[in-house]
Amino acid sequence: MGLFDTVICDYPLPLPDFTDEEFEDINSSDKGVSSFQEVEWQTKDMGNMLDVYSIEDDGQIYLRATQWYENEDAVTPQEGDLEKYEKTAEINFYQMFMGKEWDHWLEFKATVWKGELKELDLVEYKKEDNSDRVEIQQEMMEKISEESSRGKLYKVYKRIVSTPLHIIRVVLGFMIGATMKIERWLT
Numbered sequence: 543m544g545l546f547d548t549v550i551c552d553y554p555l556p557l558p559d560f561t562d563e564e565f566e567d568i569n570s571s572d573k574g575v576s577s578f579q580e581v582e583w584q585t586k587d588m589g590n591m592l593d594v595y596s597i598e599d600d601g602q603i604y605l606r607a608t609q610w611y612e613n614e615d616a617v618t619p620q621e622g623d624l625e626k627y628e629k630t631a632e633i634n635f636y637q638m639f640m641g642k643e644w645d646h647w648l649e650f651k652a653t654v655w656k657g658e659l660k661e662l663d664l665v666e667y668k669k670e671d672n673s674d675r676v677e678i679q680q681e682m683m684e685k686i687s688e689e690s691s692r693g694k695l696y697k698v699y700k701r702i703v704s705t706p707l708h709i710i711r712v713v714l715g716f717m718i719g720a721t722m723k724i725e726r727w728l729t
Contacts (some may be wrong), residue, residue, distance in 0.1 A: 543591065544594070545590045545591060545592055546584045546585060546586050546590060547584070547585050547588040547590060547591065547592065547593045547594070547595060547634040548578060548582045548583065548584060548585075548588055548592075548593070548594045548595065549582075549583040549584070549585050549588075549594075549595050549596070549597065549647075550579075550581075550582060550583070550594065550595070550596045550597070550599060551578075551579065551581075551583060551596075551597040551634070551635070551650075552579050552596065552598050552599040553583040553597045553599055553600075553659060553662060554577050554599075555603060555650060555662065555664075556585055556650070556662060556663060556664045557578065557648075557664070558664060558667040559686065559725065561644075564644070564646070564669065567641035567643045567644050568639045569641060569642040570641055570642050570679070571639035571640050571642075571646070572639070575639065579632070580710045581627075581637055582594075582637075583635035583636060583637050584636060584637060585633055585634060585635040585636070586631060586634075587631060587632065587633045587634055588631075593605055594606040596624075596650065597659055597662075597666070601659035601660075602626070602656055602657065602658060602659075603626075603627040603654060603657050603658070603659060604625060604626055604627060605624070605626075605627050606624060608711070609633065615696075626657055627654070627657045628656055628657045629654065629656070629657065630654060630655050631654050632651055632652070632653055632654070633651070633652045633654060634649060634650070634651050634652075634665060635649070635650055635652070636648060636649035636650070636665075640672065640675065641672065644669045644671065644672055645669075645670045645671075645672040645674070645675060646667070646668070646669055646670075647667065647668040647669075647670070648664075648667055649664075649665040649667075650662060650663065650664055650665060651663050651665045657706060659663050660728040677705045715729055
């Protein structure tokens, strides 16, 4: 899969003519879209360094300089200064919205000249049946639940069987060590 960058587009997107039912399904998706300007789109056409780019409503493109900080729990990004994106390129950005009824794929192409958006086109809108994905997700959730219950059984086993046996081994080890010291002292 590899690394990618994120694009946030405040510029008006050339959206397809969604039916009310389609927009409702996209809004109920895992992304919870109420406005497409809030969506974090993915792209592989920029630096592929997990950077965040923004296409402003005036067509200017900026890199939101990201610095990575390591704390005790994880490595987390923290946004810094804005840097003007000065390149000329075609940038495809896309996202999958996994709705309750359908999966929706949206892909756009931005034509950029020296950091300024010249053209923004809809490349593809695809609405697919999601019954296979939903079924696989349910199976995975069931397996995770099974593993979780196995984990609980292991904790019970560890508490009832393994821990007392460990304590007995430690006590017996101490007793064997003590008897060996006494034997050496006596001889």
